[in-house]
Amino acid sequence: MDTVLLLPRLLVPVRPRLQVLEQMAVVLEGETIKAVLPRSEAIATYQDAGRIELPEHVLLPGFINMHTHSAMSLLRGYADDLNLQVWLNEHIWPIEKAFVGPDFVHDGTRLAIAEMLRGGTTFFNDLYFFPEVTAAAAVEAGIRACIGLPVIDVPTAWAGDENDYIDKGLRVSESWQNEPLLNTAFSPHAPYSVGDDALRRIAKMSTERDLRVHMHVLESGWEVDESIRQHGKPTLERLHDVGLLNERLLAVHMTQLNGTDLTALAGADVNVIHCPESNLKLGNGICEVGKLHDHGVNLALGTDSAASNNDLDLLAESRTAALLAKGYSADPCVMNAFQALEMLTINAAKALGMSNQLGSIEAGKLADLCAVRLDSLHTTPMYDVVSHLIYTVSSQQVSHVWVGGRMLIQDGGFLHLDVDEIIDKAKYWEQKITAQARAARSKEYNLHE
């Protein structure tokens, strides 16, 4: 197996905590990190190894985006600044109904993956229709992913009723079970859009197969009322009753929490996936990450889709998360820069049940890494590299990316993806979607004449 030494100016391994190391080497062998050593010792020990000098860079674990609908990157900026119901009913859902199929998912997912890799993201946790297409696109692009197996009580081009979704999802899960880059997770859409029987079936199988459950939970105030109306009990009580409130739950959004919820989440070891930019942009509420952290709840970060963000820039999301946590709690000590970095890396690995493989630069873990250049105007001067990573670094400064020891990006350029072709495909969809929207508007206009 090839051995390669990465020789960065600075190393932030995330574990051990709070360390910023100089004059270190990270030794890659095959898909894993073989050792983390002083530079001189590594060079003496591995004399025949390849060397990658990163003299102006900090080396980090790759970032983990814990909530995406990748294919929706084709709807980036399609509709903004609208009420949630108008946004969904009049814009997003009609377009999805018209276009979502394997080609849409393939081309949109590739666009999303390219953007994520370029910004240092080496793992994404996705939830969308045609998950077998998302899975294939991820493997093809060499990125690691957890592929959500969607379940919703609405028929789509992909499946009919809830059991059909679950059965199709299981087949996807089984067909990819030997692919080292992929996991799968059950992805019931939301408490208001999946029934009790389906949730119970999912809970049972998630325990039997040790699969994560990736679900929108408590995204908006409307959902709180809807749970009482539909089911006569609050959302978290219902999730508990169907057997989903446990350490396998990746509860996304969670903007509507009361004091009891905090205790329940902490007691059940539920993972909360915070998506601050999407929550803000849709005016859905603000997740109280300061309180969750105080209760010991594991917190990770997601961008949500580019239709409600409008980018997949996880570093920028961590800045928003850190700033918002301080501002909302009126306490600048809440969520410091290192804690924000943990949300991007080790906390996400923990949420996925993969903290022995991912989320830090330690011997024996998978070599999913990124390097960031530090020699730009807005990272000068530098008193604290972790502060800079969260508060000033732009994702455009990510220079190198490795997934499973394979270098995918070098000096800001892709080694394996044809970006021009990905952009051309996205423009093709842009034209189709624009034409359809124009036709729909003119039809509506005619109806009103």
Added chain:
Amino acid sequence: MDTVLLLPRLLVPVRPRLQVLEQMAVVLEGETIKAVLPRSEAIATYQDAGRIELPEHVLLPGFINMHTHSAMSLLRGYADDLNLQVWLNEHIWPIEKAFVGPDFVHDGTRLAIAEMLRGGTTFFNDLYFFPEVTAAAAVEAGIRACIGLPVIDVPTAWAGDENDYIDKGLRVSESWQNEPLLNTAFSPHAPYSVGDDALRRIAKMSTERDLRVHMHVLESGWEVDESIRQHGKPTLERLHDVGLLNERLLAVHMTQLNGTDLTALAGADVNVIHCPESNLKLGNGICEVGKLHDHGVNLALGTDSAASNNDLDLLAESRTAALLAKGYSADPCVMNAFQALEMLTINAAKALGMSNQLGSIEAGKLADLCAVRLDSLHTTPMYDVVSHLIYTVSSQQVSHVWVGGRMLIQDGGFLHLDVDEIIDKAKYWEQKITAQARAARSKEYNLHE
């Protein structure tokens, strides 16, 4: 005078409102915009003019950063995630006391100007000590600025008592009065740090000389109580009584507003300068821009200093402003993308009393412009360029910048500033400041032994 045609893919002139134009030309003559014409007409009319093709770009008015302490860029990331009083008393003020002088201000301001220009900012409204040095650095770098004339009831290396500050400031104002790139403004630091007599003198002179008053107002809850304690009345009532509550006031921060305040501000035509990232990071409160907008108050944007932000990225600030306004008011319709763009441009020009010269691309205005490339992954596809500018464009995509018709940045590179030298100078200060901080810590340690 040289005539140049700028030929962008898209033109967003900001005025008229909401326009996105294709196949247009902007004709520059000397320091001004001579005309905005259809491309073919411009080429036929100005056959001898130079042409700059911008085939993948959108052309915009230059951005206006309405609140900076530029020199403090040398303290970027020096101390984070701390309570305001600890941050100021134990970190920022001791370092300022030790280092702030003409050299610090010169080198820090140049670093700030380079970062701002690189991100499309063509005008900054500054407030710091040694304003004559800031002024010289701005002119030297070819950027437009309003130089604050600081007043504070604390003696510094620059001036002694409040009247000394005012007198020195007036001399700075007079010495630069014929420089076309510069304005000056009175800059009383804050209500709690400047006495009534000085404020009355400033109010009188600001009217006589038609100078703006650039002031931190209602930044934190502490300040609300302090006004009652020190002066027996709320801040805005006191500012009214000393004669400062008028259209020349640039009231920065304003995170602590009640219903009466909103009416008072609107009635007096006060301009509010919103600095969301600094307010969030310091946990000082959240400015209610949705309500201010509803009351018809003119709103512009500032980054504040890189010590509390930690960058001077005004485009990113506009994204934070738009997202936060929606999230905080739980209404996604509050502050749409075009309104955010207006805060960066025409609203700032209005606040400065310069809306006949700046803030939009219209014939007769000054040619302060920037171009943004649109051909990157995260701006694809594109349904609405204004949405992209606010919600996805990175300031690294700014490719060209003109101030007063002079091109300062072309294809992302500076034509006139030596960035390496600017970075080297900042590193020199980083070393000095780090050494001083280390010495201070070791002294403190010895004292405790």
